[in-house]
Amino acid sequence: MPLVKNGHIATDVFFHAADGTELPGDGAVLVSAARFLEDPEALLKRGKVGVIWPNNRDLDDLVPYLERLALVALVFPSFRDGRAYTQARLLRERHGFEGELRATGQVLRDQFVFMLRAGFDAFDVRKQADADAFGEAARRYTVFYQPTGDGHLSALHRRNQLRHSESAKP
Amino acid sequence: MYAYDELDRTLLNERVSEFRDQVKRRLSGELTEDEFKILRLQNGVYLQLHAYMFRVAIPYGTLSSKQLRQLAHVARRYDRGYGHFTTRQNIQYNWIKLSELPDALADLAEVGIHAMQTSGNNTRNVTSDQWAGVAPGEVDDPRIWSELLRQYTTLHPEFSFLPRKFKIAITASAHDRAAIKIHDIGLRLYKNDEGELGFEVLVGGGLGRTPFIAKTIKQFVHRRDILSYVEAIMRVYNQYGRRDNIYKARIKILVHELGIDKFAREVDEEWQHIRDSALAVEDAAIEEIRSRFTYPKYEKLPHMPDELKQAAHDPLFERWRRNSVFTHKAQGYSIVTISLKPIGAPPGDATAEQMDALADIADRYSFGEIRVGHEQNLALPHVAKRDLPALWKALDRIGLATPNVNLVSDIIACPGLDYCSLANARSIPIAQELTRRFANHDTANLIGRLHINISGCINACGHHHVGHIGILGVEKNGEEFYQITIGGRADEQAQMGTLIGPAVPYGEVADVVEDIVEAYLALRDSQEELFVDTVKRLGVEPFKERVYATR
Amino acid sequence: MTSPLQQKIKITGPSVVTANRTADGVVIWRTGSKGWSLDLADAAIVRTADDARALLAEAIEDDLGAIGAYIAPVEVRDGGKVLPGNLRERIRVKGLTIEMPVPA
Numbered sequence: 001m002p003l004v005k006n007g008h009i010a011t012d013v014f015f016h017a018a019d020g021t022e023l024p025g026d027g028a029v030l031v032s033a034a035r036f037l038e039d040p041e042a043l044l045k046r047g048k049v050g051v052i053w054p055n056n057r058d059l060d061d062l063v064p065y066l067e068r069l070a071l072v073a074l075v076f077p078s079f080r081d082g083r084a085y086t087q088a089r090l091l092r093e094r095h096g097f098e099g100e101l102r103a104t105g106q107v108l109r110d111q112f113v114f115m116l117r118a119g120f121d122a123f124d125v126r127k128q129a130d131a132d133a134f135g136e137a138a139r140r141y142t143v144f145y146q147p148t149g150d151g152h153l154s155a156l157h158r159r160n161q162l163r164h165s166e167s168a169k170p
Numbered sequence: 171m172y173a174y175d176e177l178d179r180t181l182l183n184e185r186v187s188e189f190r191d192q193v194k195r196r197l198s199g200e201l202t203e204d205e206f207k208i209l210r211l212q213n214g215v216y217l218q219l220h221a222y223m224f225r226v227a228i229p230y231g232t233l234s235s236k237q238l239r240q241l242a243h244v245a246r247r248y249d250r251g252y253g254h255f256t257t258r259q260n261i262q263y264n265w266i267k268l269s270e271l272p273d274a275l276a277d278l279a280e281v282g283i284h285a286m287q288t289s290g291n292n293t294r295n296v297t298s299d300q301w302a303g304v305a306p307g308e309v310d311d312p313r314i315w316s317e318l319l320r321q322y323t324t325l326h327p328e329f330s331f332l333p334r335k336f337k338i339a340i341t342a343s344a345h346d347r348a349a350i351k352i353h354d355i356g357l358r359l360y361k362n363d364e365g366e367l368g369f370e371v372l373v374g375g376g377l378g379r380t381p382f383i384a385k386t387i388k389q390f391v392h393r394r395d396i397l398s399y400v401e402a403i404m405r406v407y408n409q410y411g412r413r414d415n416i417y418k419a420r421i422k423i424l425v426h427e428l429g430i431d432k433f434a435r436e437v438d439e440e441w442q443h444i445r446d447s448a449l450a451v452e453d454a455a456i457e458e459i460r461s462r463f464t465y466p467k468y469e470k471l472p473h474m475p476d477e478l479k480q481a482a483h484d485p486l487f488e489r490w491r492r493n494s495v496f497t498h499k500a501q502g503y504s505i506v507t508i509s510l511k512p513i514g515a516p517p518g519d520a521t522a523e524q525m526d527a528l529a530d531i532a533d534r535y536s537f538g539e540i541r542v543g544h545e546q547n548l549a550l551p552h553v554a555k556r557d558l559p560a561l562w563k564a565l566d567r568i569g570l571a572t573p574n575v576n577l578v579s580d581i582i583a584c585p586g587l588d589y590c591s592l593a594n595a596r597s598i599p600i601a602q603e604l605t606r607r608f609a610n611h612d613t614a615n616l617i618g619r620l621h622i623n624i625s626g627c628i629n630a631c632g633h634h635h636v637g638h639i640g641i642l643g644v645e646k647n648g649e650e651f652y653q654i655t656i657g658g659r660a661d662e663q664a665q666m667g668t669l670i671g672p673a674v675p676y677g678e679v680a681d682v683v684e685d686i687v688e689a690y691l692a693l694r695d696s697q698e699e700l701f702v703d704t705v706k707r708l709g710v711e712p713f714k715e716r717v718y719a720t721r
Numbered sequence: 722m723t724s725p726l727q728q729k730i731k732i733t734g735p736s737v738v739t740a741n742r743t744a745d746g747v748v749i750w751r752t753g754s755k756g757w758s759l760d761l762a763d764a765a766i767v768r769t770a771d772d773a774r775a776l777l778a779e780a781i782e783d784d785l786g787a788i789g790a791y792i793a794p795v796e797v798r799d800g801g802k803v804l805p806g807n808l809r810e811r812i813r814v815k816g817l818t819i820e821m822p823v824p825a
Contacts, residue, residue, distance in 0.1 A: 085330075648807055
């Protein structure tokens with residue numbers, strides 16, 4: 001499954017350690033929420049850690065560790081299940097998470113724009129063709145009606161700016 | 171009308187080009203139907219019995235004549251020459267080809283019309299009072315706020331994959347013509363005791379298999395906070411709404427299971443985090459939206475022009491005027507409802523020719539503006555009273571002057587089993603037969619205001635629960651049967667109707683309805699007591715006795 | 722969503738597999754030669770749940786050509802004439818039971 005990170009196809013530096021398997025001696029690891037919460041301090045001490053956070057679990061248990069986490073992977077069990085969009089926005093906009101925010105599960109081209117707007121910057125993409133088309137899909141929209149934490153101004157705010165710049169003219 | 175600016179136009183064109191690409195990928199096999207289905211639904215495309223169905227949004231029910239002509243063009247060019255106006259200010263085409271849809275959407279985009287989110291588990295078309303901006307006594311034009319919400323909900327990055335569909339309606343009148351109490355979120359715009367404009371927010375209304383009347387979640391939300399408050403509701407719903415069972419996934423079930431107080435606390439807690447965010451609505455932003463609505467420059471006209479006095483001698487004109495013409499906020503003007511319920515015809519259908527002709531009529535008599543209401547009728551919102559006789563004649567020439575607005579033959583009906591893949595029974599032929607039974611205008615007039623609503627299945631697109639008489643099609647051993655309820659209503663006193671007895675077969679529905687109406691005429695305490703008030707006063711029993719005594 | 726193949730399949734009499742054509746949505750029936758026809762008369766008739774399941778599985782495989790495939794009852798008259806088995810299917814075969822606002 002290709003990984004797209006910051007807009008480009010990238011190599012995944014995280015070793016995905018399934019529950020019950022041994023962790024590698026060193027290097028970045030990605031573990032389940034359950035495994036992480038068993039002994040978070042021990043894991044965090046070893047270096048770069050990522051956590052796969054289920055979409056039906058409150059973020060409260062994760063929040064205390066956010067500053068020290070390199071990666072949070074949120075899950076789309078189906079592309080129809082939109083809970084992780086809310087989690088993504090909360091992590092970015094409310095809890096100030098600045099690490100990698102990765103979309104995993106059924107991640108398809110036609111949801112890239114929504115995911116980017118919600119704050120994801122990395123994508124475990126299902127199909128190679130979708131990964132190849134990432135840039136095109138991400139650039140499809142230039143107008144956005146809602147303010148989110150992705151830096152785009154909403155249409156309302158752009159109009160507001162336009163009004164001010166016009167009234168400032170001599 | 172709301173005139174799109176460059177930003178609105180750009181977004182719409184980007185959407186059309188995205189869907190064109192998606193259709194192309196579907197037809198080339200790059201996208202499976204499983205992947206594509208949600209994408210087509212988000213663009214208003216269903217699969218029905220005979221073909222794809224295409225549902226186009228008419229936000230807050232406002233159309234320009236130019237837009238109506240384009241709707242006619244789409245009917246003619248891509249469909250079979252007609253369209254169906256629904257109970258949520260949409261128009262549906264029944265015979266569209268998937269391969270031609272991107273072109274149809276591009277044609278509609280030229281006039282600022284779209285089909286975004288007219289289906290799928292996202293926020294649907296934001297609806298409002300079809301008399302918005304012209305009804306006397308409104309605190310503000312609810313369309314301004316509907317447009318604010320239309321923009322806010324369109325392609326929302328967080329709420330495009332909700333547990334289930336989500337419907338918002340707004341009214342600004344004491345009398346609710348937008349049926350806000352049967353919506354996921356209902357908004358009533360009003361001024362509080364301090365004279366501040368804001369909203370009563372209702373949540374968790376809806377019909378379908380588990381009908382609920384919406385409950386007030388917050389008595390007053392300041393206008394500045396409306397987007398953040400709505401976002402808080404949607405965020406709680408997106409996280410906690412049920413996704414394990416499609417029949418329990420609407421917000422009404424979450425509100426019911428948590429209880430309104432607990433749900434309100436969850437929303438409030440979320441809201442405190444975001445109410446001072448970029449979602450705060452500045453008055454300047456509202457004025458900006460307002461400035462892109464055009465309002466006619468009304469002339470100073472007499473309350474009772476000579477043309478009207480003369481026409482009053484024509485009983486045919488008078489009977490049309492009495493139930494089609496309503497009070498306007500400007501003196502000398504009227505709101506005219508146009509019945510899409512001719513005797514013997516499918517409720518809510520209009521041909522391309524009628525749409526074109528009506529667009530011309532609107533240009534001549536209504537400042538080029540047309541409205542669409544949830545009763546599946548149209549309206550001309552700014553008709554000078556002196557023009558009423560001429561308008562009546564013009565409407566009559568195109569079959570749009572049926573004098574039955576709000577009468578027993580002004581029936582709401584879903585497409586039913588003739589078109590719909592979800593239906594269990596037919597709706598349209600039942601409606602047609604009923605209009606024939608009550609075709610006599612004097613009888614209908616004697617009966618007075620009476621709303622019959624018909625749905626072909628429990629999903630309740632025909633709003634049967636809230637019909638004064640509600641008719642629900644069910645299937646029993648391969649036969650069509652119909653459950654009949656009485657006493658429902660969709661306005662500010664919204665309530666669900668009560669079942670009157672066992673379901674009856676297709677062939678007996680019209681007889682039963684006639685019996686109910688006869689019972690009402692015998693039971694009402696005066697000619698002024700409406701059907702629904704008689705049911706309220708006496709309950710269902712006396713009706714049941716009369717209807718089932720001989721069956 | 723449960724795939725039609727995971728649902729319990731039971732049939733009470735002769736049945737066919739029907740769907741709508743992807744590009745234009747028109748009603749089609751699965752034939753015995755791994756194709757589709759616009760005419761119910763060409764449809765493959767199945768009489769056991771196993772045969773129905775197999776025909777449906779094969780039909781669903783054609784994701785590009787058809788959508789919404791399902792098993793529908795039919796009535797086979799003496800002489801072999803095939804008729805739709807319920808009201809819904811009669812409407813799909815014969816069209817609306819009402820007049821269209823614009824004559825076809």
